[in-house]
Amino acid sequence: MPRAGLTRPIVVEQAAQLADEHGYDQLTLAALAKRVGVALPSLYKHVAGLDALKAELSLQAIGELAEAMQRAAVGRSRGDALRAVAAAYRAYVLEHPGRYAATVRVAGSADELAAERRAAADDAAQVLFAVLAGYGITGDHLVDAARALRSALHGFAAIESTGGFGLPRDIDRSFDAMVDGLDRALSSWA
């Protein structure tokens, strides 16, 4: 029997594409095995199981998102930085809904990768902190502002990517309005 030539990175990447295309809840070892042309148990040569695969995917996605935000922020400040980072965040979620869903893990999942995942999440947080520092926000207020910003971005993206905005009003405009509102709120934060 000829080999399929799978590797751990290939398996994770295929899982990411499968999740993006068909939804995170459709990410199953059976579907993944079919996609890569291999019998289901063969996947266990590359990943430790479904949970481990999801943990791996989560780590990768958080890293990708952090990097996208970082790229967007470089060379900008205040409103420009905020708008660019917000747009990058939203774009990532729309392009990679399955991966993004994977980033939402119950904290305290004590898997192998928990520490790495925390580190990647920290990278993303640092980008937000840098943007907020441009508004002159410091100390505890910085944490408050980062949480508010993250909440808004996550909430909007989560609702949009599940089709939760029912009304006909253009969603791009609503997003711009929200980011403008964030800019005003941050300009007089504390």
Added chain:
Amino acid sequence: MPRAGLTRPIVVEQAAQLADEHGYDQLTLAALAKRVGVALPSLYKHVAGLDALKAELSLQAIGELAEAMQRAAVGRSRGDALRAVAAAYRAYVLEHPGRYAATVRVAGSADELAAERRAAADDAAQVLFAVLAGYGITGDHLVDAARALRSALHGFAAIESTGGFGLPRDIDRSFDAMVDGLDRALSSWA
């Protein structure tokens, strides 16, 4: 064999409690059957299956949340109304994380209850619209503002209820800071 005396409302309520106590992803017909002291297939006499049960639960939860928001809003306006509704929203999610998770359904799920669910979601939206009207926001801007408000509330609640806020900073204070920021943003919306 003595009867367990189940009814459809009892089954749904027990499912809600199970989801709140052990997590929405732990809501399974097997676990529910064990909880109510009945063999798994017996549940099919009351609900059409797991998906139907989840749809039912979603509908109930959206209704409960809308009602909580409505009660909080009555007799208040602007900042007072905003703060009360936001607090009620957050409290509902923290008290009923499993139910809240059920409210997040991919739109276009063409189940029997889709229309009723839309109606319940509309009730909730009306509360937000009423609050925002107090800020003098109208027309398309009203939709934008409602989406921003909903995004912030949903995002914060979703992150908090999964333990996603890592840093030690007090979460209550962060929530208050976010709501204050929303108040400022809405006071100069468009």
Added chain:
DNA sequence: CCAATATGCTAATGCCATTAGCCAATGGTG
């Protein structure tokens, strides 16, 4: 070229959802 390792496979187990079909409890009616 050969041996060690890596990568694939089939078979077997267990959990969950679903359907079919049976039987007993319940409640209304003559």
Added chain:
DNA sequence: CACCATTGGCTAATGGCATTAGCATATTGG
């Protein structure tokens, strides 16, 4: 009070998915 239709429970059987065990064949380093 007895009868019977309905209702709500059950067991058995099926099928999907995850996981583990054990086997066989490619690949690769020496």
